Amino acid sequence: MPSIRIAIVGAGPVGLLLARLLLDNPGVDVTVFESDQSPSVRGQGGSLDLHPTTGIAALKEAGLYEEFLKRVRFDGEALIICDKNLIPYVNLPRAEENTSRGRPEIDRSSLREMLLHSVPPEMIRWGWRLRSIDSQHRVVFDQGTESGFDLIVGADGAWSKTRQLLSSQTPIYSGIAGISFTIPEAEERAPKGYEMVNRGSVFAYSDGKGITAQQAGDGSLDISAWYVQREDWRDHAAHDISTAQGARTQVVENYQDWDSRLIDFVRQGERPVARSLYMLPVGWKWKHRSGVTLIGDAAHVMTPFAGEGVNLGMQDALLLSRAILKASKSSDPTFQLPAQIKTFEAGLFVRARKTAELTRDMMQWWFFTDGSPRSVVEKVVIRITAFHQSGPLASAAFPFFAAGVYAYYFGFKWFH
Template sequence: MWPVTTNLRIAIVGGGPGGLTLARLLHLNGLECTVFERDSNQLERPQGGTLDLHEGSGLLALEQAVLIPEFEAIARYDDQGSRVLSKDGRLLFEDAPESGDRPEVDRTALRAMLLAALPDGAVRWGCTLREVLAQNDGTWALSLNHGTEGPFDLVVGADGTWSRIRPLLSPYKPQYSGLTFIEFGIDDVDRSHPAISKLIGRGKMGVEGDGKAIIAQRNGNAHVRGYAIFRVPADWISKRFDLNSPASMRESLKREFDGFAKTFIDLFDASNEHFAARPIHALPVGHCWTNRRGLTLLGDAAHVMSPFGGDGVNNAMFDAAELARLLTERQDWTDAVNEFETMMFARVIDSADGAAEAAATLLSHVGQALTVEMHRAHAAST
């Protein structure tokens, strides 16, 4: 058995919600760690759209991190509504936003809150991982763009879908789901586009038909983030759209959704200059690996799945909470990591299975009926 390490040296690769939650919880419990993040600063690139945090996972992690008051200051409890419409504009389902238990928060605001809760110097910015190097004494070093850091007893891969740590543990790569989202944004929606504001309501709006869909979701600061969704080959978008020309993108999207009610076409006319293709990838349901001393994964690095269900960030933050708890409670940290992985593998199967099922049935001939059924079931359970 490896000896108990009293001064555990921990590196976290990736400064997203999972990695930062882990860093916060470790520091609270007296375990020092360093987060290595490739961004040069916290505002270098957009962090994505709004997130809904769930009781028992994301919110529980924040409770354990003693950050609920800070979260309450940035949470949007009144933006939890959902509306489902037919392609001709008929309302098929709507729930009341004030009844929800999954408060929304912008990714950028959540990241800023977590960063503010860490000690100075806990995050090393501008650090791109090139390679993880095994050392003769069983520790690990990180080869980064600026040089080598280490040694570390434990390296945690919180580095997302295309993790550089995962290949040291698992041969599996995320597979394309067959779905690609084209992301667009609408600014100042309440003042500049009141009809669109009413269409989306306090939360999100979805419409599906003819083998394609649109989801538009309210973010903070009167911003709407929208997604045009297609079930297509992986290279279809690059052959059909010019992502470098906003004007061309608007016209192309309007053509693709010809036959949908004008109220949906108006979303594209109102969009700003930023468009991006988001192909959806996932690891196999039940993805796991054999424990390897000094390495582990959490969040999307361990179990990336489609976004349907909103469990991704919640799983990542709860992963962080469980790993921090076990590292604190167990005498031997290697046992703690092994126990964490075993529990995580079992815990995420249901959400991964549900996300895979949703991705498989979206845009099918019964896709919209299943979406309405899912919303009704969730509304009945809250």
């Protein structure tokens, strides 16, 4: 008989990864509840870059690294960070597995598909929409009430209903919104843009605005146009942004002084989706409550401008699985579980704050700093490198690295 019963609310990558990590452990019984009626009911978004010490480390512990290698795109590490005039402040080439810089790309849909195939189908209850969790930890769904769980894990995203049992805090508007598009069959339909992206990504920032283009595994390009604007911007849009033509016109009118090659990404875009970016306050945490915890966006949703959100969430799943398994192997699992979860949460709060601070800084530099990216590129490179560095040798060498960054960009700006 399993000693610990777990309910995971949400079958996104983070919830599924936790389920996989707990699989085949006789001391744990897991049920995943997902509000979507099926895996294919809606799109999963664009491309993700996974990192060695977080996302990839979690996949390795889950026994999924070899399958990951079949799906990952190391050439997706190609990267251009430029301004509105296409001056490239960062320009990195494609990579291969043996030359990887530690940020290979995988489509969100492919990652979720891999994780879905790694757990028994009967573990997931599709179409179970959570309504509430009461004070007795009874989980109320449209289909009825489930109870008897030793731990309820909220992996139910930015607008988590599980979070409501722990706090009244909801995500706050970041000040940035925009419209995303897709260019299908980009090599044929948008050959110049496809060549520029180079199977990786182009991130262009200037004047509180951004245009991003990323290669997807199916040959399409995911395009987004972000800019600083009021939260109710959709109500004041000059055009009907629910149509492709209206959405394109809405964006293009705001980017008239940008290089035409960047604007072309938008002009060629289809399937517009209006998006407003929300985040939980930096440093937010909840008071521990036995029997309930959060992971992924439910615990620390943030904007995408540091590329760390999904990696942090996958690390949550890894560390939470270790805490649960440690409790399950004790002489009194249900007694030990709350203490293990409380320790896990203390570590999560530290990791989340560090990552949220990086993400806030990146957003501030790209969108809210005069002269960006020219005025901030040194800070960006140094900050990201510092975030990922580890070990005493790295720390000792870091001042020399930082000096080298400033020297390089002094010369670069002289000639540009």
